[in-house]
Amino acid sequence: xxxxxxxxxKRQITIPxxxxxxxxxxxxxxxxxxxxxxxxxxxxxxxxxTRALRGVTRGLxxxxxxxxxxxxxxxRDAWQK
Numbered sequence: 790x791x792x793x794x795x796x797x798x799k800r801q802i803t804i805p806x807x808x809x810x811x812x813x814x815x816x817x818x819x820x821x822x823x824x825x826x827x828x829x830x831x832x833x834x835x836x837x838x839t840r841a842l843r844g845v846t847r848g849l850x851x852x853x854x855x856x857x858x859x860x861x862x863x864x865r866d867a868w869q870k
């Protein structure tokens with residue numbers, strides 16, 4: 790679905806009604822805006838960024854506390870050399 794929008798003097802755009810409805814957007818809702826190459830990409834911002842990012846580092850330093858402790862110990866040992 791391609792639509793044309795106009796940028797106002799205040800750098801604002803209006804999301805076409807069909808897209809607004811199909812995504813279930815609400816007035817006042819926040820969107821995230823990113824630049825990907827030569828495209829502007831807008832995605833719905835989660836109500837809680839903390840909840841949305843929960844667990845993204847799980848397993849990064851090990852699968853359990855013991856493995857994480859071993860990783861940290863090895864890193865600290867490397868600093869002292």
